[in-house]
Amino acid sequence: MKKRWRVAALGICMAMLTCACSTQTEKADTSSTQQNGEKKETAEEKAEKAKQAKLDLIDPAAYGNVDGLELEKGTYLSIIGKGSSETYWKTIKAGAEDAVADLNKELGYEGSDKIKVVYSGPGKSDDVDEQVSILDEELDRYPAALAIAIVDSKSCEVQFDLATMNGIPLITFDSVGNYQGIMASVMTDNAKASTEVATHMVESLGDAGQVVVIAHDSKSLTSQERVNNFIAEIQNNHPNMSVAGPYYMDQIDDIKKTIAEQQLDIVPVEGQELDEEQQTALDDAIAQITDEDIYNYILEMNPDVKGIFATNGDTTMQALTACEGKDMKDVVIMGYDADQEEIDAMKDGRIAGMIVQNPYGMGYATVVAEARCVLNMGNEANVNTGYTWVTPDNIEDRTVQDILYAEK
Structure with a gap:
């Protein structure tokens, strides 16, 4: 009889232990979907x-x-x-x-x-x-x-x-x-946004130094607004700063021609055409010039540059690549958009700030x-x-992550 009671008691204990383990598992499962008492987002x-x-x-x-x-x-x-x-x-x-x-x-x-x-x-x-x-x-x-x-x-x-x-x-x-x-x-309110970029650039450079402006095109009113308002803020309110450019990337043929003329020591004379040999050499030289060469030329023409404002994602990344290639890593780069390359560069601290549109x-x-x-x-x-000003300091914030449009 006692033996049967012992067996029964052992069975009850095992059942209680199993129930307790099950309850603990359920609690663990529940806690995995909660954080500080709040349900985890799907x-x-x-x-x-x-x-x-x-x-x-x-x-x-x-x-x-x-x-x-x-x-x-x-x-x-x-x-x-x-x-x-x-x-x-x-x-x-x-x-x-x-x-x-x-x-x-x-x-x-x-x-x-x-x-x-x-x-x-x-x-x-x-x-x-x-x-x-x-x-x-x-x-x-x-x-x-x-x-x-x-x-x-x-x-x-x-x-x-x-x-x-x-x-x-x-x-x-x-x-x-x-x-x-x-x-x-x-x-986007480009006038307001580009003026804000200028304000942040001034703060970053201590209200002194040269800024180069690189624009993605000269034809769209959007590009014109970004360029004109940025330059106006610098020129009208910050006498210790100067602006070089703007350099328009839809006018690169003109820049290529200038680079090629310098390479060949050709001095153009107004109203005077080149002879056939010179023109052929010039055309061949122009054909060899890359986008990278153009950005390098811009930096060489402005050796004292302290900051660069670029008006879209492509120009921002091209400017960054050129600066890094010339070991000009102290140049402050600010731009527009939020392609994945820009986001990665910002997280690394290589881009100082960018206007992220919506x-x-x-x-x-x-x-x-x-x-x-x-x-x-x-x-x-x-x-x-709308737009959001994004920097390495706030790029991981939830409010910023919600508006980034590149793949994260």
């Missing part, structure tokens, strides 16, 4: 927060949601960028597609009833001719509205006239133009602006999609 929740952080930067806030936009079934919207392969333009495309997905969900459209958006852009960024060709093709499809980031502010006027004649509303985003028929412009929000707000045009709801003349 990947979907984190992505939704990052999306909302980008949309919250948009002003007016009405352009950060699709409420009340009751477009007809099958509405076709067209968006044309300045490029298609770079992260920046891919992120604009993603924002536009998410806005249309939100519209379809809100309106309950499925299958062939869905609202459609097509993003197109030149294979090579800032290719004026290809962008105009794309514009012609899209106008032939008669979209309900068309949005474009203008490469050359004077290149599309004939097509814009045609769109207006056919009742196709026009929106600009990222890069605006002077065409009178534009219904709204969705973009391309996702820009794409989203562009679709909203197009929808408002189609519905005759009226638009704000300027929709500000």
Whole structure:
């Protein structure tokens, strides 16, 4: 009898032990999804927060949601960028597609009833001719509205006239133009942003020294705003600082010619042509000059440079590469955008600061602006999609991570 009681007691103890272990395991599992009493975010929740952080930067806030936009079934919207392969333009495309997905969900459209958006852009960024060709093709499809980031502010006027004649509303985003028929412009406040860069540059250099300005193009109003406002802040308010440039990267043929003439000791005389032998030698020399040579030439022409302001991701990274190649690592580099290379360089402290725009929000707000045009709801003349000043000190902050658009 006692033996049976011992066996029973042993069984009860084992059951209690198993229960306790199970409870501990459950607690461990629960604690793994909690931190300081809060449930750990899922990947979907984190992505939704990052999306909302980008949309919250948009002003007016009405352009950060699709409420009340009751477009007809099958509405076709067209968006044309300045490029298609770079992260920046891919992120604009993603924002536009998410806005249309939100519209379809809100309106309950499925299958062939869905609202459609097509993003197109030149294979090579800032290719004026290809962008105009794309514009012609899209106008032939008669979209309900068309949005474009203008490469050359004077290149599309004939097509814009045609769109207006056919009742196709026009929106600009990222890069605006002077065409009178534009219904709204969705973009970064480049005047404010570039002035802020100048202020940070002044602080970094102790309000003294030379700054070189390198711009990605001379034709777009966006580039002009960035260059002009940066230079104005330096020249008007900081007498102990000077500006060299701007050097425009769509005018590199002129720079290449100058470099080649120096290499061959050719001194051009106005109104006098080179002989055939000299011209052949000059053409051959020009053909051998690379983008790297151009940036090296800029640095050689400005040996006392203390800082460089570059107006987009490509020029920022090219300037950094040139400085490192010449062991000019003390030069303070500030620029625009947030491609993965720039993010990595900033984390290493090789880039001092950059304006990170909001391309996702820009794409989203562009679709909203197009929808408002189609519905005759009226638009704000300027929709500000916001920007964030990012430095090595804040790049790991959650608020900054939420707005970075390169892969992390």
